[in-house]
Amino acid sequence: MNDMERIRRSRFPVSAFPRFRQFNLPVLTGDAVAVAVLAALLLFIAVNLQAGWVYAVDALLIGLLAVASLSAGLGIRGLTVERTMPHEAFEGDAVPVTFRILLRRGRRYFITLHDAFPGLRPGTARFPVCDARSPAAQSYQTVALRRGVFTAQTVEAHSSGLAGLFIFRRRVRAPGALTVFPRYAVLEEFRVPGRTGPDAASVPRPDRAGLEVAGVREFRDGDSLRHVHWRSTARRGTLVVREFEHEAAEAVALLIDTRIEPYGADPSGLAFEDLVRAAASIAHAVTRSGRPVQLIGARGTQVSTTEAGWSQALHWLARVQLHGALSPLEVYRSAVAPGTPVVVCSADTDVPAAFAQRGIPVAAVLVDAASYGDRGDSGDSSGEMVLEALGIPLALLRRGAEVGACLASLSR
Structure with a gap:
């Protein structure tokens, strides 16, 4: 920062002009440009012809521009916007969003709210008339695009005024929060690794009472x-x-590899998302059978784990990201007792092999990250052959394949 810039900022701090910071220049529509050009042309003709009626028509056009600009600018002042939406949804679900506009006084015309809520498809809500005596409400329906925990504090309000010649924009406070859960497939059966007999299968259990x-x-x-x-x-x-x-019943351990390196062949991140959907499908099958599920992952150098039912599992899976700095074995040793059976979800074939070599009962859900890349080629299959030779139950996810169909191999 040079000396002149430092002097300018010290003499005229931005915080001294709060109203100026919120000021937005109007956007001229094509009609506004046409009216302005026509007004300028009529003014030129009136000056040369000295015709009073031409002056009158020109004055009307200039007045129209002034009224259109003033009504559009005042239209977004003094707005209070309330947002109503569900707090939870699954990927692909329809999500209704309702806006209410409250005014302190007066009436506004032709206000449009442009909503770009994170995790949702953008949408708009149009208000032809808003009156201070009765709050106006409009809704639009959008779709949950991806899992995660999302918040928004504002919405963009557009006002085109009475004539629609100018558009003023302003960010208006309208807080909202949404948790999007991963999609899941309903599995008929899931076999717990390291278990035999009736305890091996996780199937829906009928209600029992009297104990x-x-x-x-x-x-x-x-x-x-x-x-x-x-x-x-x-x-x-x-x-x-x-x-x-x-x-x-004993919880089923479900470990997700959250290191970013194994998924490096997929710049889109879709491979990890399919892996989370597979984990959600397994968690649903386990909890539906009456067992809790223990979800395990790494957040940086910390281990994140929870032993939960279906609802808590969904919230945990909605938040998991590729932020891990610990290997799956390190996470396992920190979270569960030695020898506990575990289902490992990863893109690295060496991970389940390392568990099996240490005598830990393991099942593997692997994602072929290379198939999600730009070229769409499948990765090396030698790692899968090693896992099959070790007798590890294996489900392999590839781009375009149905998650539920891929997981069916774990029940054989």
């Missing part, structure tokens, strides 16, 4: 409403049911 109560847990599909613990439900804000002694 001693061991505690409470989150509501799962198939639970009877007779077992709802209403006091805990009111305290937590979500359905909670009594858990009986026979239901206290």
Whole structure:
């Protein structure tokens, strides 16, 4: 920063002009340009002909431009916008968004709200008339494009005024929050690695009753409403049911490799998203069978883990990102007891092989990151052959393949 720039900023700080910072120049439409050119042409003719009626017509055109600009500029002043939308959705779900405009006084015309909410397809809501006496409401329907936790604080308001010759833009506060969960496939069965007999398969379990109560847990599909613990439900804000002694099953460990290096062949990030959808499908199958699922991953050098039911698992999976700085083995050793069976989700074939070589019961969900690249070529299959030779149950995801169909190989 040179001396002149430093002096200018010290004498005229930006914070001294809060109104100037929010000022937006109008955008002229094609009609406004045409009217302005016509007004200039008539003024030239009137000066040369000295015809009074030409002056009058020219004055009307200039007045039209002035009124159009003034009405458009005032149209976005004093607006209060409220946003109403669901707090949760799945990828691909339709998401309705409603805006209400409240005015302190007066009336506004032709206001359009352009909404570019993160994670959603952009949309618009148009308000032909807004009156201070009755708040106006308009809705639009959009689609959840990708998983994640998203927030927005503002929406862009456009005002075209009475004539529609000028457009003024302004950011208006309209906070909102949305959690988008990953899509999942419904699996008929999922076999837990390292288990044999009845404990190996995770299938939907019918409701049972009549045994001693061991505690409470989150509501799962198939639970009877007779077992709802209403006091805990009111305290937590979500359905909670009594858990009986026979239901206290061991959690299934599900580890997601969150290092960015194994997915380097896919610049789009779609390979990791399909891997998260596969993890969600397994978590759904496990929790539907009555078992909790233990989700494990790395966030930087910290281990993120939770033992949860279906709802909590969705929230964990919505937040997981490629921020890990620990190897899957390091994460495993920090999160679970030695020898605990685990389902590993990764793009690196060496990861499940390392678990098997240490005697850890493991099943692998691998994603072929190379198939998601620009060329779409499949990667080297030698790693898959090694896993098959080690007897590791394996599901392989490739671009364009249905996640549920790929995971079916884990139940064979």
